Amino acid sequence: MNINHNFQNVADSYLFSTIAKKVAEYQQENPKADIIRLGIGDVTMPLVPAVIEALHGAVDEMGKKETFHGYGPEQGYGFLKEALKGYYAQRGIELDGDEIFVSDGAKSDVGNILNLFSQDNTVLVPDPVYPVYVDTNIMDGRKILYMNANADNGFLPLPDPAVKADLIYLCSPNNPTGAVYSHAQLKQWVDYANENHAVILFDAAYEAFVGDKSLPRSIFEIDGARTCAIEFCSLSKTAGFTGTRCGYTVVPFDLESDGVKLNKMWLRRQTTKFNGVPYIVQKGAAAVFSDEGQKQIHQVIGYYKQNAKVIADALKELGVWFTGGEHSPYIWLQCPNGMASWDFFDLLLKEGNVVGTPGAGFGKNGEGFFRLTAFNDLENTRKAVERIKKVLSSL
Amino acid sequence: MNINHNFQNVADSYLFSTIAKKVAEYQQENPKADIIRLGIGDVTMPLVPAVIEALHGAVDEMGKKETFHGYGPEQGYGFLKEALKGYYAQRGIELDGDEIFVSDGAKSDVGNILNLFSQDNTVLVPDPVYPVYVDTNIMDGRKILYMNANADNGFLPLPDPAVKADLIYLCSPNNPTGAVYSHAQLKQWVDYANENHAVILFDAAYEAFVGDKSLPRSIFEIDGARTCAIEFCSLSKTAGFTGTRCGYTVVPFDLESDGVKLNKMWLRRQTTKFNGVPYIVQKGAAAVFSDEGQKQIHQVIGYYKQNAKVIADALKELGVWFTGGEHSPYIWLQCPNGMASWDFFDLLLKEGNVVGTPGAGFGKNGEGFFRLTAFNDLENTRKAVERIKKVLSSL
Incomplete structure (x- = not known):
């Protein structure tokens, strides 16, 4: 029996598994750290009624x-x-x-x-x-x-x-x-x-x-x-x-x-x-x-878009270049001071206890960029934005 | 763009689609026929509590x-x-x-x-x-x-x-x-x-x-x-x-x-x-x-096995060769008088209003055989068995 050898050309680990591992390690070393996740694109609001x-x-x-x-x-x-x-x-x-x-x-x-x-x-x-x-x-x-x-x-x-x-x-x-x-x-x-x-x-x-x-x-x-x-x-x-x-x-x-x-x-x-x-x-x-269903899910989508706006407004205020966040739950920003994606990931995790996704994980043109998602709740998003502001101001 | 041409070597229609089509046609021609399905291996009892x-x-x-x-x-x-x-x-x-x-x-x-x-x-x-x-x-x-x-x-x-x-x-x-x-x-x-x-x-x-x-x-x-x-x-x-x-x-x-x-x-x-x-x-x-779940599902499995026994007992009585039906919900029987599988399918559908699966649909060695399932309810299984007996006796 021969295996499909093409599998050996695929990277061992999936981007989001690598992130999950890094975050878990940091959390273990810093059990009291209140980490806010704006990384993986997973929703947090319950299914609508x-x-x-x-x-x-x-x-x-x-x-x-x-x-x-x-x-x-x-x-x-x-x-x-x-x-x-x-x-x-x-x-x-x-x-x-x-x-x-x-x-x-x-x-x-x-x-x-x-x-x-x-x-x-x-x-x-x-x-x-x-x-x-x-x-x-x-x-x-x-x-x-x-x-x-x-x-x-x-x-x-x-x-x-x-x-x-x-x-x-x-x-x-x-x-x-x-x-x-x-x-x-x-x-x-x-x-x-x-x-x-x-x-x-x-x-x-x-x-x-x-x-x-x-x-x-x-x-x-x-x-x-x-x-x-x-x-x-x-x-x-x-x-x-x-x-x-x-x-x-x-x-x-x-x-x-x-x-x-x-x-x-x-x-x-x-x-x-x-x-x-x-x-x-x-x-x-x-x-x-259904009419009711559409009304309810658009309330939730509106809520996430409000989160996106909170992030976008802060980035504008900080003068950080970004795309997205208006017709999308994702914000794609340029890392400050020409920093590499994974370095900015580590900085934000350690100094701000905020998790994002390093752009380099999506390809070579992602290097120097960073993805934040709007899928957390408003309170956490606001808290995360304050922390990001603080980290960026300290640079 | 090239398609995967291997798809052209696969038969156009899936066995059970062909059966469904034949049954639907017969039902349309005979709207009053009370057809009992012992064909596709689909269960009929609800999920357990x-x-x-x-x-x-x-x-x-x-x-x-x-x-x-x-x-x-x-x-x-x-x-x-x-x-x-x-x-x-x-x-x-x-x-x-x-x-x-x-x-x-x-x-x-x-x-x-x-x-x-x-x-x-x-x-x-x-x-x-x-x-x-x-x-x-x-x-x-x-x-x-x-x-x-x-x-x-x-x-x-x-x-x-x-x-x-x-x-x-x-x-x-x-x-x-x-x-x-x-x-x-x-x-x-x-x-x-x-x-x-x-x-x-x-x-x-x-x-x-x-x-x-x-x-x-x-x-x-x-x-x-x-x-x-x-x-x-x-x-x-x-x-x-x-x-x-x-x-x-x-x-x-x-x-x-x-x-x-x-x-x-x-x-x-x-x-x-x-x-x-x-x-x-x-x-x-x-x-x-769970303990409760296992007890409940084994009651249902026992019920289906009881149906299988009803079919098996009838086939024994009729002297028809078969396998299965004891540790399985399927009974695999030899068609009577050397009849071909699809001929027996048509006979049973038309004369008995019972649907089974022609053995030939599973490969060349299935020719001359026929599959019945125990997944209907007891009442229908008993009714189907009486009809099968009648059809076989009339040959």
Whole structure:
């Protein structure tokens, strides 16, 4: 038996495990330190009442023979796909129910979608980038090209006609930088993909944070995207589902290669290697899209955006360069005095007891930058900001 | 962009979709027909009270900030891994908690585990077989060898030293045949695997149905298995979790190739392409392993086994050859008068309004055989058996 040797090319440890280890070590040495975490992008607010009510109702159904649910459709129940279809329709995007696949989260689908593509495809990823895009392709042995995202292009790289790529990862609003592509910018990517017979893997996990109606929240708002894009979305950040697990992926019927529909391939992949999301969770997810659910989750999103503003205002006051924080829960700032990312991480942990994410963990262009998240509570965020101010003033 | 062309070698439609379509067509033509389903292996009894209580408790936790759970460990919460460790310990199997990976079901893990292996490995599967073992390997382009399972070997094939294979699929109690390997038989497989540096992918999804204490319920009851086996298990049939989704996979530390631990590879795969099972579901799963939970689920399993006995007794009375039904929810019977599987399927559907699964759907050695499941309720099972008797007597 031979193992898949590509695994040996993946870094041993995942960025967030390294951070968790560093923080745990510091906490052990300083048991009294009151550490505030603005590092990993995990939410802290509970599920909203409409979701809790739906979850309880579904649990009750599972306890009675007449209303019990066994195997469901692998691609999701009709009631949830209809709700998602309606959610897209609000933005003028018409989808067929069979173009929507309910899943246990964007991370799974972003990894598993690679089953559909040949290993000889060339992959284009921005740098800095969510590490999963890179690691999953290294595991398959694909060639990876990087495009520079930096302060010069506002961390929003555009296509270079000289570069030929088959699979292109775009994330907007961006993790880690919080930057958001405009319609015109995404149109350039869609045109490039259609001209080069490439596929855009569009990560829309943070779409619900976009407040400006003129900014796109889905790649399918762009003309031509139906022949070149797959979109991944998730309720993790939208509705606090990081521990409840539900997302969805849109594979349009018009996306084809060699006369084969990728929608049909994904259906075959999912029916063969996946058994659907728990009925209970799907009922909870559907409640997110009810009028009551939407009102409640937007209150929570508003709360996180208020946190982001607290951070952004402080950085402005300090004169620190940053992107994000307006249509995104992430703030991407330049480390003070040309400091390296991991040095600033150590400084902030030791002098301020605040945890962030070193930009270098997202790629070489992340060096010298730092990510803060708005997902803690307001009290902690305010406290963290005071500490950051103090650390920066002491430099 | 090139697609993964191996997908074109996979049959368009999954066995159970074909059956569902045939049944739906018949029902449409005969709207008054009272069809009884003993086809797909889906449970019909509700989740037990201990699980329902745990699920409600976990939903309440998710609704309060102090007890809310965001991202959990991808490989499962400690409380559930400890419960599973204890479950194995009851059978004298000592596992480390980090050898156990909680997942959303055996189907996902059986498919995804192939990420760890090179595409040039040769796969050995019994025929008849659960279609997922075959389809997932076709999608990767691996060479598949079949071993004959038939009435001569009691549908329990043993290793052939002349055949060299790298990945070996074993399922015991078996789906579809209900046959169960003995310790001595599994020892032959473990010895073969260790001698040939092969890996046994052991599907133990039906272990809870084994009543005879002398029969193995885990591959890890066999000496030498820790260096050559991975075990997949699920709460789907054990505790009615087909629509609730929780399983677990054991990858022992001692399983290595080229000095690389497969446990470490699987951890890297899961942390990169999976985000764990919902906290709520893991709390429900842990309740399955409480004293109360075990008592309650074994009542349900006993109920299904009673159904199996009703079917088995009728077949004995009719003089029909069959395996299974004693330590398994499946009964695998020979079609009457040398009839082909799909012909018998049509006959039973039309003349008896009973749905089963044609053996031919599981491989060429399944031709002439037929699978019935014990997962309906007692009343329907009794009714179905009377109808089967009538159809067979009329031949």
